[in-house]
Amino acid sequence: QKEVEQNSGPLSVPEGAIASLNCTYSDRGSQSFFWYRQYSGKSPELIMSIYSNGDKEDGRFTAQLNKASQYVSLLIRDSQPSDSATYLCAARAAGGYNKLIFGAGTRLAVHP
């Protein structure tokens, strides 16, 4: 069974700090990775995708991928209370058909 693992949290950070969210995956064939944000009672919303080793920045968000270590992370700079949500890490399953395997999510709480 291919898996994506995340610490469930909650991860509590003060407003303005950097939040670091981590994820590991078991399928070495996975090539594409995604971070979704999910507010309570809402549907997941795509915030970042990453396909190559290294860093990818988009505004306050930076995704990091290390395929050798099978590790994906999401950094949120200058965290705001509005960033408080559950963050889901997902890996595209190898073998086609564009199936995503999701982690259980990390709950982030940003306190003023």
Added chain:
Amino acid sequence: NAGVTQTPKFQVLKTGQSMTLQCAQDMNHNSMYWYRQDPGMGLRLIYYSASEGTTDKGEVPNGYNVSRLNKREFSLRLESAAPSQTSVYFCASSGASGTSIFYGYTFGSGTRLTVV
């Protein structure tokens, strides 16, 4: 631009009743998916349709059936609901097919189902 539309948003069923969850997308996407989300277990794939006319089982297909009615619509049916099927159900779609670049899913707003 509606994206992915799911109906109903909420439903309460009695054990043994049947129902169909509806999903439609207006983005001309090829692939559609049904996931369920349970506390502490993340999103688990029930069924998917890589393209119009095809459907395949995902991780947790038991107790469910699907129909890809056309390119836009992908329905999920519970023939005889059980309390274990109490969950939040999400439909999703993606535009990629074959080996084209995959940009992830667009999700519908979800259906919160309770089976009593």
